[in-house]
Amino acid sequence: MLSSMNLYSRGDKLFVIINMILLGLFTISTLYPFIYITSLSMSSGFEARAGNVILTPMGFTLEAYKRVLSEPMFWISYKNTLIYTVLGTLTSLAFIIPGAYALSRPQLYGRRFWNLAVAFTMWFHAGMIPFFLNMRDLNLLDSYFGIIIGFAVNGFNIILLRNFFEGIPQSFEEAARMDGANEFQVLWKVFVPLSKPAIATVALFCIVSRWNGFFWAMILLQDESKIPLQVYLRQIIVELSDDEEFANTLMSAGYSFETVSAAIIVCSIIPILLIYPFLQKYFNKGILLGGVKE
Amino acid sequence: MSGVRLDKIVKSYGAVQVVHGIDLEIKDKEFVVLVGPSGCGKSTTLRMIAGLEEISDGSLTIDDRVVNRVAPKDRDVAMVFQNYALYPHLNVADNIAFGLRIRKESKDAIKASVDEVGAILGLTPYLERRPSDLSGGQRQRVAMGRAIVRRPKVFLFDEPLSNLDAKLRTQMRAEIKRLHKRLEATSIYVTHDQVEAMTLADKIVVMQDGRIEQIGTPMELFLNPANAFVAGFLGAPPMNMINAVVAKGENGPIASFDGQTLPLPALPDLQNAEGRPIIVGIRPEYANIVTAPQPGSVNCTLNLVETLGSEALLHATVGDDQFVIRTETLGKIDQLDHVNGFTVDPTLIRIFDAKTGKALGGQTRVA
Ligand SMILES: Nc1ncnc2c1ncn2[C@@H]1O[C@H](COP(=O)(O)OP(=O)(O)OP(=O)(O)O)[C@@H](O)[C@H]1O
């Protein structure tokens, strides 16, 4: 690697070195909390309490995980989060893809107006209370459907995908229409396959925001059996922090409030970590290569 | 029967009219080429036939059915695009099969059709490849395969060869001709390359500024252009144009220009027309070189000789007008640098009105 550095001038070398240092620092700063939480979750309650965990687990134990996984509410909320994420993302895509396609078509009647209407929602919201009242009046409190549909569409994702669709040469649509495709087939058989990277991006945004969705779920869901993981996580942190059981863990030292919280956090991060490599294969560039000659 | 008829077809974009009422009749199995300079409305006309552009006025008939308001998919026409527009996410076989799948043909039928078309176009070894892994010529062939596999009533081509290099273009031109012979499908082909037009067409339609200038077979247009525009457009190099006025000669009308004269054919329009401004059109091939003035020869000043091998192009000036002579080199190579004039058979001269550009009566002799 160093020998290849000969290709660079001195100024370039300096630039590369500074770059590496900055990126290294950045990597450490994003990676460290993750490592810390993981180590914490695997440390003994005593060491955690004492603040001895810095990088690696101290007094390695999986007691915290046992405690977390044996909690029925953990599994209920986990299942709910999966429902919100999977159904929510599918619902979002079902609205966003056709919506973005329609907005990208020059032949859409009143196109400027509709685009403006969608973009408008990116900057202006009704506000918290009106939104809550709206959801309440629509009977969407305490319902899976309310959470899924209430946050299915957002202007940013539509505009993002619309821009991508607009970049796809018009002649693909025309070729498909000459080949006998109707509007729906043009979208489904040409635009969607050609837009996999953009759709994967939008899907990832949806997945992450659903997975981490906390605030509105807390406001809109009273029914314990419907709350997602993040809301449960908060509950447990609030509840357990002054729980009798945990006050005594100094003695038993198997787990503590800190290690249990950390274990829940780790459990809630894992699926997101797993999904990214799966989606990454769609982020390959150059999918449009070779189709048209400009 | 798959005839196409355009009746006073008009295209406007907002207030701007770009195609001004075109009448055109295309017979079954005919290969019609639309030519004209850039922006004259060829693509627009073709796309109206395809159904990709709305027709502003007039009527379009395919197979005795008015299709103005019929969607492209129900017109039974196929189109080959200038930029190919191959689906990048599909391999060659799937690109070709796309239209058949949309039409829900059976798997076996699709496979048979794709294999047949692949064989016709020499694509068999590439059926599994993505378009990005093909050469330009191969992509072009896939685009054609996608069109012919459906056996449509009418083929539309919009400058299908303009992205290929010269050699490949010649090759694909021959291939398109061969395909048309074999499939006998009605074809409408847009190009601004007059060689493609001459070689492919049963009938050429010359357009300018959203209007048709002339319709005819390649040789009709070559020999009897209806006006100076068509004359200048077809043929390479184009027909020479000398600005002149009619004068009275001993044996009939003569053209007078640059202090010289040239005998003209005895057209009725030229009788008693002394002083009338005209354009004398002479094809580069029809001028015979001379190295010393002869009776009836026209003097010119030689500027440049381009030797192309079996023939040469002589660039000269007659008065203020450019004049190109195309001549064989065999046995004349020593004379080429000393050319100072030319003679021309009066029956091969075309004459146009200087104001309107319209050809003045009479037929060029068909050699
Ligand atoms: N969407 C449009 N809006 C307004 N004018 C247009 C539009 N599309 C085409 N035109 C105009 O219509 C005229 C004809 O265009 P067209 O594309 O048919 O030309 P063409 O003969 O195919 O030229 P070329 O050889 O360059 O392809 C041009 O003057 C063009 O500017």
Ligand SMILES: [Mg+2]
């Ligand atoms: Mg064009």
